Amino acid sequence: MNNNLKDDWELIVGLEVHVELGTKTKLFCGCVNQFGDEPNTNVCPVCLGLPGSLPVVNEKAVIYAMQLGRALNCSVGRSIFARKNYFYPDMPKDYQITQYDQPTNMDGYLELPSGVKIGIERAHIEEDTGKTVHVGSTGRISGSDYSLVDYNRAGVPLIEIVSYPEIRTIDQAKEYVEELRGVLLALEVSDAKMEEGSIRVDANVSVRIEGEDELRTRCEIKNVNSLRSLGRAIEYEANRQIDLYENSEIPSQETRHWDESDGRTRPGRSKEDAEDYRYFQEPDLVPLNPNTETIEMIDQGLPSFPSERRMQLATLAQMDVSEIALIVERGHDGFAAETINSGAAPQVVIKHLTNNLSDGLGELTPTAFASLIQMEESAELTSTQAKKVLGELVLQGGRPQEVAAQFGLEAVDTDELETLINQLITDYPDEWERFCGGEKKVQGFFVGEVMKSTRGQADGKVINQILNERISD
């Protein structure tokens, strides 16, 4: 696959994805876990790190973490919390409670739509930090006069999902994040919005000459806020490293920040403090140790995930996985299956779902969808008409026959009706004379005749319209 990298170079990417869990409350206290509230209103002694306060783990966050772990095919075992010590004002205790050498989830994988499996090293539970705004001329951290801290987000539960460096292309990196989003949404453990920061992606990027076995120095790229910038950041960074190597220089292992407006990565500031986090077991919390029944219960409660769902729909529709992946991603696969099972032609079902229903299904039911497709297949509606009816079914609901009738969009179209009416004028010259003479009740005769010969499939209004047009001819 083309990575826009120079020939002979191979891209190596591992992703660290932070996901904010959609629990009602924070990880270690009963404060509301909510985005966008007034600063420092969702706070208490625990998440402010006040002296004497103690954390107690949110049961729901643990369940979500284990569900995610099982969804990512991880082993879920005994885990302990640890303190990661460093000074930063958005961290109220000046240490972060996280998991270190014994995380909740270890060794799994995520299967991409392309069928590639990306290994997951770990998926651990940790607390989020507060938010800092920088006040001053630039609004950025450098050149700011001072900063202001809001602790509403401090203590929000996060899962950090760390992949092995097994991603080899930019598309795979994007696919990985998309697929992970799909899993999170299926589990309903997070709203998974990259723009609001409920998913945050850091990329560990390195390059090597194709065929090499060893990994070279990697850089961690932070501040990537969309899939598009993820792709751009990786590409920029990989080429930066290649340029260095080609100039006989060696990249230094460092954290770099993606600058969206400049389209480049920049080195982070001094990190000398960060080298030694002095991890040790959090003495204020006790280990989590789910028994086999708990794990079984988690497994039984899992929804089906994108990879299985793609397989199921592809099999049912007898199409290639790549043709139906988008429908699964939108969560329309169940709907597609029901429609197909009601007898609708799979190709057409997939076609409409892919092209005409990208904004959602609205009031459309599988039964109505199936009837519509049958009408289209039996040439009762042209495909343009079917598309129009479909749009209306999404908005209003109802049966396609009725909607088609409302629009006068039956297969018995206007041309056919005109031919039919011309024939009736020829066949019934007397009646036509009376009708032209202003005898309105004869109109009913003509409408009735048209209905008779179209078995009620014609639109009365359209018939009247044609009849009136003929008088003025």
Added chain:
Amino acid sequence: MTEPISEEEVAHVAHLARLRLSDQELEIFTRQLGAVLEHAKDVEALQLDGIEPMSHPFPLENVTREDEVGEMLEREKVLDQAPAAEDGRFQVPQILGEQP
């Protein structure tokens, strides 16, 4: 005999702990920490392979709380105790260096 801890190490540790030491303090603390670490050599010398470290004195597991909203603090009361606040937020001087 090698000292258990050098002045450079004490200076580094002070830096990690956000403490400033005068030259004289550095010398005194190095000596005092050295004495404690010297005493700890008996522990350092123990052969304890295969013994499980004990972090908690009482073996509890799976202590959790329900995901229910609890009492929160009024912002005014919280910011009252802050050395400096602005706009409903805690004010801090210019930050050099980004979050690790």
Added chain:
Amino acid sequence: MSPSVPDSFVTAESISEKVKSGEWSAVEILDKYLSQIEQHESEVHAFNTVLEGEARAAARETDKRVASGETLGPLAGVPIAVKDNLCTKGIRTTASSRILENWKPPYDATVVQKLFSAGATLIGKTNMDEFAMGSSTENSAFGPTRNPHDLSCVPGGSSGGSAAAVAAGFAPISIGSDTGGSIRQPASLCGVVGVKPTYGGVSRYGLLAFASSLDQIGPFANTVRDAAIVHEVIGGHDPKDSTSISEPFPSFLDGLDHGVEGLKIGIISELMGGIEGISPEVIGKTREAASVLSANGALIEEVSIPASLYCLSSYYLIAPAEASSNLSRYDGVRYGLRVQGETLAEMNINTRTNGFGNEVKRRIMLGTYALSAGYYDAYYGKALKVRRLLAQNFDEVYSKFDVLLSPTSPCTAFKLGEKTSDPMTMYVNDVCTIPSNLVGHPAISVPFASGNDGMPIGVQILVPPMQEALMYRVASTLESAKSNEQ
């Protein structure tokens, strides 16, 4: 006897009974203690804050409730002094540190809430070694507390203020915290009863953390029975503390007078001369205590806890390690002291450099070092293994013995300034008390004798976790045997 020590005292139990029956008024009782404070506090300096106004208002409220026929708790109208590292809502809580000199917590510690629910009247916040780091209360940013028995001597520490408050008759009961002996050692030096409960037996919520896996809150009292009453009030499961034990403890009071007939009591040989630095006088008095128990029908034998040789070293790695992390939050951002600086890091450094005293700095640096990459396994990791070894030693001994006996403090109260120049000399004061903290077991110090210097000597009674009832029973036997002798 020093003028600071009252000739007689009344128990918390009798105060509560008489307040509830209307025989005494809570205000009257309070005034007696306040006048004792007024007379002697300037020489003892047991308190960082005396809450005269608040206490009067609370006592008046208690009297009103008694008059209206309400049922009050076991500490109704009993004045109590609380160590200044327990959060009291709206009341200055300093841990005797400059860094928190003016901090007023927005919440009460669970223990404080429980004391209020039991009807107690908070009379003041007591002085301590800064952040509970010390064994003499000389490490307070607000000046040392003095031993009421001899004002030239230390009261022990770190809960020296709480111990001295009870000894000086400033309050019938008080609360301290014990991380390596900080309740039991000052209890011994001040001639009062002091208890470190089973780890997890009393909620730590609202206790300013020193070393989270070792800290435990406990009572000081003049009698074993009062200590047990207070312990029952402050103990019990707290969902706000993840390390809190949820199973109920058997009553501490029920079997208090059942004696020691047939109990197997071991004397820890390492603490009876095995380890250097424990005074022969103290060892002798501990043997006397053993004879008293033996005379009451207990079987006494020497036992060995080999890992106790390594306790001091392990403790002075584990406790500073946890402390270094627990004290990071004092950074000048959210509460407490801020000393300005051009940048955030400078402000952090200025605040902490000016806000912490030397002992706190020493331990923060020691702990930071013990946890840092490259040294973790050699120091902190090893210390945690010693802890396991020690727990195994105790398990083994407790399979044959019911109770263990040892000195509480290696010496009687020493002079102010006598041990401040060399940290190691001071650290040795905790040698007898540290093992219980490392394994989380309960222990009590009971005043038993006086030394040649006239200063009190306590003995320590140790039991397995959650066996406090047994501990109080033995302590009570020793206490009554002693008073019968006199």
